[in-house]
Amino acid sequence: MTTSETETAPTNGQADDAAAAPPPPAAIVQKKQSPWRAPLAFLAMGLLLAAVGAFQSWSVALAILNMSLISALMAMGLNLQWGYAGLFNAGVMAFTALGGLAAVVVSHPPVWEALAAGGRSMTLSGVILVAMIATIAFAASVLKGRLRQFAILAIVVVGYALLRPVFADAVTAIEAVDPARTGFIGGLGLPIVVAWLVGGLFAAAVAWLIGKVALGLRSDYLAIATLGISEIVIAVLKNEDWLARGVKNVTGLPRPVPYEIDLQQAPWFVDLVQRVYAGALDAAPDAAAREALLRQLLIDNASNFVKLAYAGLFTVVLLIILALCVRALNSPWGRMMRAIRDNEEAAAAMGKDIKARHLQVFVLGSAIIGIAGAMMTTLDGQFTPGTYNPLRFTFLIWVMVIVGGSGNNLGAVLGGFLIWFIWVEAEPAGHWIVQLLSANMDPQSELYRHLQDIAAPFRLFVMGLVLLIVMRFSPRGILPEKIRHS
């Protein structure tokens, strides 16, 4: 494939795709970074969450914590691609969605009727597709020039003509099976935690395909290509009902943690709540009030317990992957990746296979994003392909990586926490500001009613402002990349 690496103007003095500012040449000593910076930043983040818990509610704080953990993982995956290798992946949305798809494909019980109706035709279409690809690969390697182009075109046309009726048959048969409740092939019925790994595999597979075709492109072309491909992936997920119900959504996915309703009735949990809140319960005026209070406490605490359980699971996954990433960063492999990022031509001259390395990093980063996507779908308990939009799932993660610190794993995690916090809390903050401003306004006036809709625009505005301010005044982020000079 043709690459677009040729620069017409002499710009090799500037870093091509390094962190937001060109990295300092080795001769200039980088200002020593305080080792307290990272712990302090995380402490501040913890205090913010605790404040939300104290002033709003612990339920909200825990919900923010859970999504922050997931976003932190996504940011780490993207940081691997951008911070280590300088690859501008604007297709994060697709890998997240593929992780969600894995959750459905792994954990949903199989829909035997649909499989019986359309399974054979679907397998046949799969076989035809694989045969087509294999023949194209063969033709591409054996033939040359015009004959090769013609052969590939012919194979595509013939393959399509064969594939289309078989596939259409399979799809109609599968989607006709109880379309209101299923209408798709279902999954494997395995525990949903397995889906987290499978999500990573799905994302890695698609990333490999995308990387093979698109990684030769220059940064902004790569961004546009990955953005386009991610839209294609989402379009497929939304429209192929036989796969995962499309926009009809798959709900009721199994959970790795207990259900709130089961907890509220479990004797050990009731005991625990009674012991912890003994003081408040004893202070109740009579038996009926005590009963009502206990019921309310059970409901609140069951929901918080479930959220905590998820948080525990997510933290374990995050810590494992963080440990792996940190080890990778400080290994010869990590140093080589950064050397390639900082001076690609020299690295190529040294004999490093740039394309292969970039592909490796792209696949690894996307796998991490896929795992996070599967975790997110597990948390939601449902797969809703219609909700995947580039603003929330791609560009927001980008803000996380840039603000947190590109090239720094802890930076990506911090960025995930901070930006998600701002994204969620911007809504009540916006309302609060509007209340302040409109305190003396006539509630019937057009302006007053208009201002009430401030929530959604406000969080977008704040996000853009944060990104621009950080890019301008602190382009390396809050926890910049540590550049070690021996």
Place this chain on the structure above:
Amino acid sequence: MPDATDILNALVLMTNYVFVPALSYGSQLALGALGVTLVFGILRFANFAHGDLMAFGTTITILFTWLLQANGITLGIFPTGLLAMVPAVIITAIVAIGIDKAVFAFYRKRRAAPVVLVIASVGVMFMLSAVVRFIMGTEDRRFTDGERFLVRALDFKKWSGLDEGLAIQTTQAITVVVAIVVVAALFIFLNRTRTGKAMRAYSDNEDLALLSGINPDRIVMVTWILAAALATIAGALYGLDKSFKPFTYLQLLLPIFASAIVGGIGQPVGAVVGGYVIAFSEVMLTYAYKKFATYLLPDHMAPDGLLQFLSTDYKFAVSFIILVLVLLIRPTGIFRGKVL
């Protein structure tokens, strides 16, 4: 053997459902792609905020349309939006220059890598999209007035005696006419005026252009004015034709990028041709040719299925697929644009 009436019916069917909509959509894409390609060629980065700049321009157009309508000023059979576009262009241009001074100029002076400018444009995209949503809310807004149809399907059927009707909406006709006028004006500007030639020189080879004494600040300012004008006109025409919803413009961004890249980035002719290529591909690949085939084939060969290449759900996906294919097979595009 199909007779003359069948052939005419088939032709009218094609014109009504494929040619006219594709021409109109293609003009909108062409105008959008021209804005993107100018910024890409002269400022050398992919402006991800262009879609929301179009939304902003359309928002201002809608506000002025309401203002004009409230004061009883209309354009008869033409939509008032046409008139409202004029002040909207001026305001959007001022905003675009302001954004450049506040955000992009900093990185340009430091000769930052293009990817830095793209990230900055993502930040601008967030903020512009917030402003648009704040002003307009998130629901559908229709601001078309005036005569809806230039040619009514029923009238056409009566006039021609055919089974198939041809309906041409005023907005569609206006889109094509305005697009032709704007493109012609832009090309005259780029080819015949000093500033235009300076812009082309700057786009071709920045250092030599600067050596010739061209003022880069002026070039940048004119580029943003033109980009804002093109964005406003494209967005307003799209909004007049369909309706205004803030998030449609982020969706339009990809077909616009596709058009600019397919035609050859940095080549204005390419942007225009690319726009029509993408529009026609989108419409033709998702159109159900069943009726068309029924007219032209003898009765016993009439098709059963819809004869639709791709389902209409994949309409947007078509432009992305073409974009990805072009980026892989021929990244310089049809007119061999610059590979920056």
